[in-house]
Each structure stands twice: as structure tokens, then as C-alpha cells.
Amino acid sequence: MRSATSMATQVPALQRWLSPIVWLTVLLVLTLGMGQLEWLFRLIEPDLRQVIYRRADFLTLLGQHVLVVGIASLLAVIVGVAAAVAVTREFGRDFLPLVSQLASIGQTFPPVAVLALAVPALGFGTLPIIVALLLYGLLPIVRNTLAGIDSVDPQVHEAARAMGMTPWQVLRQVELPLAAPFILAGIRTSVTINIATAALGTTVGASNLGDPIISGIVNGNTAYIVQGAVLIGLLALAVDSLFERLQRRA
Amino acid sequence: MIELFDVTKRFGDETAVDAISLRVERGELCALVGTSGCGKSTTLRMINRLIEHDGGEIHLDGQPVRAFDEVVLRRRIGYVIQSTGLFPHWTVARNIGLVPRLLKWPKSKVRDRVEELMQLLGLPVAEFADKYPRQLSGGQAQRVGVARALAADPDILLMDEPFGALDPITRATLQGEMRELQARLHKTVVFVTHDMDEALALADRLVVMHQGRIVQQGSPVDLLREPANPFVESLLGGMDRGLKEAALIQVSEHMLPLGPRLLASERIPYGASLSQALSVMLWHRVDRLTVVDEEDIPIGELSLRRLLGAKVP
Numbered sequence: 292m293r294s295a296t297s298m299a300t301q302v303p304a305l306q307r308w309l310s311p312i313v314w315l316t317v318l319l320v321l322t323l324g325m326g327q328l329e330w331l332f333r334l335i336e337p338d339l340r341q342v343i344y345r346r347a348d349f350l351t352l353l354g355q356h357v358l359v360v361g362i363a364s365l366l367a368v369i370v371g372v373a374a375a376v377a378v379t380r381e382f383g384r385d386f387l388p389l390v391s392q393l394a395s396i397g398q399t400f401p402p403v404a405v406l407a408l409a410v411p412a413l414g415f416g417t418l419p420i421i422v423a424l425l426l427y428g429l430l431p432i433v434r435n436t437l438a439g440i441d442s443v444d445p446q447v448h449e450a451a452r453a454m455g456m457t458p459w460q461v462l463r464q465v466e467l468p469l470a471a472p473f474i475l476a477g478i479r480t481s482v483t484i485n486i487a488t489a490a491l492g493t494t495v496g497a498s499n500l501g502d503p504i505i506s507g508i509v510n511g512n513t514a515y516i517v518q519g520a521v522l523i524g525l526l527a528l529a530v531d532s533l534f535e536r537l538q539r540r541a
Numbered sequence: 542m543i544e545l546f547d548v549t550k551r552f553g554d555e556t557a558v559d560a561i562s563l564r565v566e567r568g569e570l571c572a573l574v575g576t577s578g579c580g581k582s583t584t585l586r587m588i589n590r591l592i593e594h595d596g597g598e599i600h601l602d603g604q605p606v607r608a609f610d611e612v613v614l615r616r617r618i619g620y621v622i623q624s625t626g627l628f629p630h631w632t633v634a635r636n637i638g639l640v641p642r643l644l645k646w647p648k649s650k651v652r653d654r655v656e657e658l659m660q661l662l663g664l665p666v667a668e669f670a671d672k673y674p675r676q677l678s679g680g681q682a683q684r685v686g687v688a689r690a691l692a693a694d695p696d697i698l699l700m701d702e703p704f705g706a707l708d709p710i711t712r713a714t715l716q717g718e719m720r721e722l723q724a725r726l727h728k729t730v731v732f733v734t735h736d737m738d739e740a741l742a743l744a745d746r747l748v749v750m751h752q753g754r755i756v757q758q759g760s761p762v763d764l765l766r767e768p769a770n771p772f773v774e775s776l777l778g779g780m781d782r783g784l785k786e787a788a789l790i791q792v793s794e795h796m797l798p799l800g801p802r803l804l805a806s807e808r809i810p811y812g813a814s815l816s817q818a819l820s821v822m823l824w825h826r827v828d829r830l831t832v833v834d835e836e837d838i839p840i841g842e843l844s845l846r847r848l849l850g851a852k853v854p
């Protein structure tokens with residue numbers, strides 16, 4: 292493996308990180324310079340007085356978007372990996388079928404429904420969207436962590452025990468490192484989905500890049516919709532290419 | 542010393558190991574043979590408590606295995622399996638150094654030990670230390686597996702078909718190395734194999750199992766000479782037993798000094814076995830061979846008559 296990858300590692304760092312850097316740059320430039328593109332959006336909506344969303348600046352919206360997704364994803368990783376690890380231990384085996392079933396079925400549950408259920412319980416604002424994203428983002432992480440742990444060769448597992456590793460050492464030094472590529476893929480799916488889903492937060496009173504979209508729909512302003520959608524799309528692309536890069540290293 | 546007293550293991554309704562008693566002396570290599578599913582691996586795994594036994598007692602040097610903390614116990618026992626179970630994400634050197642690191646040896650001591658073992662097992666450090674298991678051939682991986690088991694210098698070694706997945710030539714090489722290793726290190730070894738020739742060649746004590754029970758145990762020669770029942774007889778090779786026994790005897794033990802007669806034209810190395818000598822005689826249709834040393838210098842002769850009179854000492 293080392294000799295195979297040594298070729299790749301000799302490629303200059305800049306080149307390897309090129310695609311995430313490009314996407315991030317485009318995202319930032321557009322976030323800061325949206326106002327300069329007024330002429331462009333005029334082409335879309337020639338009859339409206341205002342074609343650039345101004346209720347909040349895009350940088351703040353982007354920051355809030357990233358923050359909400361970041362917090363929800365971080366919690367989802369912690370809870371998801373912990374849950375998958377717990378049900379694959381001796382003491383938690385009984386719950387394995389239940390949890391793995393939930394993880395695969397839960398994905399078919401639409402995010403709007405999760406959000407609709409979260410609001411009555413948690414009220415309006417940022418909290419329900421974080422909870423909804425957390426729950427929704429949990430599923431791919433749990434499912435992939437389970438698959439990753441399951442992929443560890445039983446003989447490798449037996450050898451680890453036979454050499455006198457403690458259960459904790461087997462987990463930390465054997466199972467998790469071998470499951471890492473799977474877990475990372477799960478996090479990638481989870482985060483990318485959540486970047487898009489977070490836009491729904493606007494409907495329950497959390498402000499983020501979903502705001503221009505919802506406002507555009509309500510006021511019939513396609514330019515607003517495009518602005519929000521393009522930034523969300525760029526954010527998703529940037530984060531996704533970052534993960535792609537990380538996965539190739541793992 | 543390993544002792545099993547009436548050890549039993551059940552999986553549900555099935556009794557995988559049924560009241561077996563066995564004693565492996567210090568420095569002895571005990572081979573477990575028997576048909577598939579007869580409980581060999583289960584027996585092995587009960588010794589290092591990968592599986593807990595349901596009945597009877599297992600003692601190591603007079604102490605019940607249950608008296609040890611299982612982690613401590615396993616670090617004192619080497620374990621080698623057919624699939625090697627090497628960690629795919631670790632280099633060869635890191636794999637071999639696993640148990641010493643678990644035992645918190647100082648770094649430099651671990652490194653020295655790893656290098657020592659790689660040399661012992663014919664794995665040049667410069668070439669192999671940084672390789673990953675997937676870059677190794679089956680035979681090399683198996684050597685790494687043995688090195689890992691020996692790393693913390695355990696007194697006891699458990700080996701479950703360690704050379705099972707290898708081609709005959711690599712397997713024979715590793716068997717030879719195993720024999721030399723055992724002659725030097727005097728480990729107490731329990732060795733599971735399906736290959737009867739391997740068992741006969743390596744074992745001090747041969748244990749035949751059938752359906753969870755021990756059918757017969759003793760030295761290879763005893764079992765070959767006096768199999769307890771038709772099952773043992775057929776397992777040990779049936780009509781081939783004569784050849785299997787001859788394979789245990791070296792030509793050098795039965796050759797005669799060079800006589801006044803002309804040298805026989807066909808030669809055999811003095812380290813070869815009597816079954817090989819017989820094969821050479823059959824092949825060339827001769828009844829006399831010249832025995833030669835490593836430099837191909839004649840040192841004696843072996844006749845068919847002499848060979849037929851040969852008995853295991």
C-alpha cells in the first residue's frame with residue numbers, strides 16, 4: 292500500500308487539495324460579491340425593484356448555515372458512532388437488529404416530517420432544526436459504522452483477542468481504524484444531506500441560507516431563490532470535495 | 542506444561558468437546574489430528590480462553606486457566622492461525638511487535654526483538670519491516686504470524702493449521718523451519734493439522750480426535766504400529782502406514798559403512814528418510830544406494846535388505 296500511494300503523496304499538496312480550495316474560493320467570492328452581480332439578476336427579474344436579497348448579508352447567513360450543520364453533524368457523529376459501537380459490544384448485542392433496522396428505514400422518512408415533529412416538541416428557532424438535522428444525519432453514520440465494524444475480518448478480530456488485547460484496545464486499535472473509511476463515507480453523506488436540509492430551518496424560524504429561498508418563493512422573486520440555492524449548492528460541493536480528499540487519504 | 546482433565550464444551554445441544562484429558566509436557570509438541578468438526582480448534586481455543594470450557598479443568602503449569610486474568614493469560618500464550626489474522630492496517634514490524642507493546646516493553650527493546658525475530662524467520666528487515674500484510678505471499682504472511690506469536694517469548698504456543706493454506710513446497714520449508722525452531726526454543730506446543738505427514742514429522746505426541754473425543758494418543762510411531770481401531774488406522778494412512786513410518790527414519794541411522802564392494806551408482810543424501818530411499822530404489826530398480834554427505838562424498842551404503850530390517854529405534 293505504501294509503495295502504491297507514495298506516488299500520489301509526491302503530488303504537491305496544493306494540487307491534491309485543489310478542488311476543495313477552488314469550490315471554497317468560489318463560494319466565498321460569491322458570498323461577498325453577490326451585490327456586484329445585480330446586472331445579472333436583473334436579467335432574471337427585470338420588473339422587480341430589488342433583485343439582491345438584502346434582509347441579512349450573505350456572509351452572516353452562510354455562517355449560520357455552517358454553524359447549524361456543523362453542530363448537528365458533530366453531535367450526529369458522536370451519537371451515531373457511539374450507538375453503533377455500543378450495539379456491537381457484548382452488552383449491547385440485543386439491540387443490534389433494532390438499531391440497524393431503524394438506521395435503514397429511518398432514511399426513507401422525509402426530513403420535512405422530522406422537522407414538523409420537532410417543532411411542537413421544541414418550539415420555533417434554531418433548536419428544532421439542529422435536532423431534526425441530528426436525527427436525520429444520524430442514520431447514515433450509524434449504518435456505515437455498523438457496516439465498517441462488520442467488515443473487520445473475524446479472524447483479525449479473533450487474533451486481536453488472542454494476542455491479549457483488551458476489548459477497548461481491540462476497538463481503538465483494530466475495529467475503528469479498519470472501519471474508518473466506512474465511517475467517513477457515512478459522515479460525508481450525512482453532512483451533504485444536512486447542508487441541503489438545513490435550508491428548511493427557515494420555515495421554523497432559524498435564519499440561514501434557506502432565507503432567500505423561502506423569501507423568494509413567498510414574494511415570487513426567482514433571483515432570491517437562485518442566490519440561496521447557488522450558495523447552498525456551492526457549500527455542499529466544497530464540503531463534499533473536502534471529504535472526497537479526506538477519504539482518499541484514509 | 543498443559544493439562545486437560547475431562548474438559549467438555551457444548552454449543553447448544555451439540556457437544557463439541559467431550560470429556561477429553563490430555564497432558565502436554567514442557568517442551569513437547571503435541572499434534573491434534575482428526576476429521577473436520579471433531580473439536581480440534583475448540584480444544585485449542587479453550588486453552589487460551591477464547592472459548593470458556595463448560596466442564597473439567599485446564600491447567601497451565603499446575604494452575605487452572607480460570608485463575609488468570611484472560612488478557613494476562615493470552616499475552617503469555619502464542620497463537621497462530623491459518624488465515625494469519627495479521628492486522629491489515631499495520632506494517633509487518635508493527636504486527637510482530639504487538640504483544641511486547643501490550644506488555645509495555647521499552648520501545649528500543651521492542652524494536653530489537655522484532656528485528657531478531659524477523660531474522661530468525663528469514664524475513665530480511667530492510668525488505669519486509671515496512672510492508673503491509675497484503676503485500677506478502679502466503680508463506681511470508683505465515684512467517685510473520687509465527688513471529689508475532691513468538692514475540693514476547695511465550696512458553697506455550699497454540700497453532701491452528703498454521704501451514705494449511707500453503708503450497709506443498711512452501712509448507713515443507715516452513716515445517717522444516719518449525720522443526721529447527723522447536724529444537725532451539727523448546728516451546729510447549731499444541732499444533733492442529735489436517736496433514737498427517739506434517740503431524741507425524743513434527744509431533745512428539747500425536748492425539749487423534751473423533752466427534753469430540755480423544756480416540757488415541759501416543760508417539761507417532763506407537764500410533765502407526767498399533768492403531769487402536771480402524772478409524773485411527775485409516776486416518777494414519779491405512780496401507781500407506783509402512784511408508785509413513787519409514788518417513789520418520791533417517792537414512793543415516795541405518796546405513797552401513799562403505800564396504801569393499803563397488804559403489805552403487807545411485808546416491809541418496811544421508812539426511813533423507815527411508816521412504817525416500819525406498820522411492821529412489823523403486824524408481825531406478827536397484828536394491829543398493831550409496832549414501833553421501835552434504836558435499837556429495839560417499840560415506841556409506843544402504844541396501845534394500847537393510848532397509849527392510851529397519852525399525853524405529
Ligand SMILES: Nc1ncnc2c1ncn2[C@@H]1O[C@H](COP(=O)(O)OP(=O)(O)OP(=O)(O)O)[C@@H](O)[C@H]1O
Pocket residue numbers: 552557575576577578579580581582583584
Ligand atoms: N462458536 C461456535 N458456536 C457454535 N458451534 C461451534 C462454534 N465453534 C465450533 N462449533 C462446533 O463445534 C464443533 C467442533 O468445531 P471445531 O472448530 O473445534 O472443529 P475442528 O476440529 O477444528 O474442525 P476443522 O478441522 O474443520 O477446523 C463443530 O461441530 C462446530 O460446528
Ligand SMILES: [Mg+2]
Pocket residue numbers: 581582583701
Ligand atoms: Mg479447526
